[in-house]
Amino acid sequence: MEKKTNRAKKQEVVETEKTVENEEKASAPRRPIWTGSITIGLINVPVKLYAMIYDRGVRFHFLHKLDNQPLRYQKVCTKDEKIVPWPEVVKGYEVSKNEFVIFGKEELEAAKPESDKRIRIDKFVDYFSVDPVYFSSSYVLMPDKNNDAYSLLLQSLEKMGKAGAGRITLRTKEYPVLVHAYKGALVLTTLRYSYDVADLSGFEELKELKAPEKAELELAKKIITDLSGEFDITAYKDTYRQKVEKTIKKRLKGEAIIVEKPPKEEVKGLMVALRETLKQLEKK
Amino acid sequence: MTEKLTKVSFSNLDKILYPKLKITKAQFIEYYIKIAPKLLPFLAERPLVLTRYPNGVDKEGFYEKDAPQGMPNWVKTVKLYSETAKRNVNYILCNDLDTLIWLANLVAIEIHMPLSRLDAREKPDFAFFDIDPEPPATYEDASTVALSVKEKLDQLGLKSYVKTSGKKGLHVLIPILREPTFKETRAFVHQIGQQLAKELEIVVSEFIDTKKPNKVFVDYTQNSHGRTMVCPYSLRVTPEATVSTPLDWSDVKKKIKPAEFTIFSVPSLKKDPWKDIFENRQKLEVK
Numbered sequence: 001m002e003k004k005t006n007r008a009k010k011q012e013v014v015e016t017e018k019t020v021e022n023e024e025k026a027s028a029p030r031r032p033i034w035t036g037s038i039t040i041g042l043i044n045v046p047v048k049l050y051a052m053i054y055d056r057g058v059r060f061h062f063l064h065k066l067d068n069q070p071l072r073y074q075k076v077c078t079k080d081e082k083i084v085p086w087p088e089v090v091k092g093y094e095v096s097k098n099e100f101v102i103f104g105k106e107e108l109e110a111a112k113p114e115s116d117k118r119i120r121i122d123k124f125v126d127y128f129s130v131d132p133v134y135f136s137s138s139y140v141l142m143p144d145k146n147n148d149a150y151s152l153l154l155q156s157l158e159k160m161g162k163a164g165a166g167r168i169t170l171r172t173k174e175y176p177v178l179v180h181a182y183k184g185a186l187v188l189t190t191l192r193y194s195y196d197v198a199d200l201s202g203f204e205e206l207k208e209l210k211a212p213e214k215a216e217l218e219l220a221k222k223i224i225t226d227l228s229g230e231f232d233i234t235a236y237k238d239t240y241r242q243k244v245e246k247t248i249k250k251r252l253k254g255e256a257i258i259v260e261k262p263p264k265e266e267v268k269g270l271m272v273a274l275r276e277t278l279k280q281l282e283k284k
Numbered sequence: 285m286t287e288k289l290t291k292v293s294f295s296n297l298d299k300i301l302y303p304k305l306k307i308t309k310a311q312f313i314e315y316y317i318k319i320a321p322k323l324l325p326f327l328a329e330r331p332l333v334l335t336r337y338p339n340g341v342d343k344e345g346f347y348e349k350d351a352p353q354g355m356p357n358w359v360k361t362v363k364l365y366s367e368t369a370k371r372n373v374n375y376i377l378c379n380d381l382d383t384l385i386w387l388a389n390l391v392a393i394e395i396h397m398p399l400s401r402l403d404a405r406e407k408p409d410f411a412f413f414d415i416d417p418e419p420p421a422t423y424e425d426a427s428t429v430a431l432s433v434k435e436k437l438d439q440l441g442l443k444s445y446v447k448t449s450g451k452k453g454l455h456v457l458i459p460i461l462r463e464p465t466f467k468e469t470r471a472f473v474h475q476i477g478q479q480l481a482k483e484l485e486i487v488v489s490e491f492i493d494t495k496k497p498n499k500v501f502v503d504y505t506q507n508s509h510g511r512t513m514v515c516p517y518s519l520r521v522t523p524e525a526t527v528s529t530p531l532d533w534s535d536v537k538k539k540i541k542p543a544e545f546t547i548f549s550v551p552s553l554k555k556d557p558w559k560d561i562f563e564n565r566q567k568l569e570v571k
Binding site (some may be wrong): 266267269270271273274275276277278280281 | 289290294297298308310313314317318320321324381385
């Protein structure tokens with residue numbers, strides 16, 4: 001039995017190394033998450049929307065320290081500390097502290113915007129005039145059926161440095177969006193609503209700022225000019241992830257935790273039946 | 285550390301599969317494990333058709349011929365042309381306990397088997413009478429007809445075996461030497477049906493009469509290449525978790541209700557009325 005365990009560990013090491021390698025490059029997704037068209041007035045550009053942003057940070061699972069079993073979350077009533085099953089859960093909007101307006105599923109359903117399969121562009125703006133603080137997530141758009149319209153829009157946005165500003169409904173939420181050219185493709189970036197970005201006029205510190213001396217400003221500008229260069233995202237590495245991965249590799253060669261299937265009551269019952277059956281089959 | 289008794293890793297064992305009786309997936313798998321010694325000999329080398337109800341018998345289910353994506357590499361399959369699907373289908377073969385347990389873990393509630401084996405697909409090893417009462421005709425009526433079929437076969441010197449369908453009918457089988465083709469066994473079964481239809485008011489034997497109310501149809505059409513029969517000891521998709529159960533002919537005479545044979549009662553049945561079925565392959569004279 002000892003041998004078996006070792007073999008299992010080795011296999012895991014190999015697999016882990018593979019996944020680590022794969023994670024370095026984000027592969028292209030296979031299936032569109034949305035199809036529809038960009039509409040500019042009467043013009044239609046049929047497109048398919050693919051994911052292009054991934055969250056590849058280090059992820060840990062919570063385990064029970066005493067037996068290394070994975071933990072999961074339960075919804076617990078704040079009054080009697082009892083676990084509440086899903087059918088007994090409703091949604092409430094907190095109007096003031098501990099005071100809720102309860103919503104039924106139908107009411108919420110009715111309020112949801114309908115997806116009309118359109119990315120409606122209302123105007124074109126200079127791409128760089130939109131501050132990145134509003135950028136939420138990006139998706140890549142691919143031509144659907146018709147190449148020509150897509151190509152035309154891409155080329156003209158690229159040449160003019162413009163982006164189309166408009167709206168999209170994804171699943172049940174409407175977002176403001178920008179459509180711009182990025183590396184030979186149209187990219188759609190969902191934007192945050194203005195109320196989701198802090199109003200900075202509330203910071204007292206900003207009101208007390210002094211205007212710098214002219215000479216100081218000249219010096220600062222010189223330093224900045226000297227340090228100026230092309231931006232290269234690949235120059236930045238996730239050193240935390242690299243260190244964690246290194247540790248994982250080391251640990252797998254030595255004393256990694258192998259999670260055993262929880263020996264649930266049900267499994268025990270099956271094992272009893274299985275032993276009996278195996279015995280009978282052997283007799284045959 | 286638990287000893288590895290099966291290659292299958294179980295999932296969602298507490299899921300309820302039969303809501304009326306609150307039978308869990310664990311109980312369901314346990315049934316197939318317990319019945320395996322009796323069931324497995326019938327499945328060997330037969331491309332299977334399954335009915336899967338992953339969310340329980342009251343939810344949506346589907347027939348599955350094609351082996352599902354992502355199955356373990358130790359599951360044996362065979363690629364065959366399906367006449368009904370009009371394409372090549374990757375059928376599952378269940379020659380061992382692990383595969384049976386794997387099928388159970390997929391919630392394959394019913395297992396249907398062809399009447400022939402892979403090495404001679406055109407030559408069946410069973411001749412099959414599907415005795416199907418159309419309401420208000422009942423199981424009791426079907427029993428009467430099944431006993432008449434047995435009598436006819438006895439006169440021909442043929443030993444026959446009977447099982448409940450697990451629903452309202454009965455299945456009578458003759459284990460045969462693999463000499464006649466399906467066409468010939470079908471003609472043989474049809475002929476017996478036609479004789480009975482002449483003798484008994486309640487029996488119909490022609491395909492066009494299948495759904496005639498208050499009649500018992502002696503169905504010969506299942507004796508065909510590409511058709512399947514629910515295998516002995518398969519569970520059925522019924523609220524009561526009934527089992528297609530092999531019986532002694534005396535049980536049929538006693539009119540024991542098929543509802544008594546369920547996931548709970550069948551594993552503890554002491555006798556195995558079909559125990560010697562494979563040792564009794566008989567020569568079927570066809571004209």
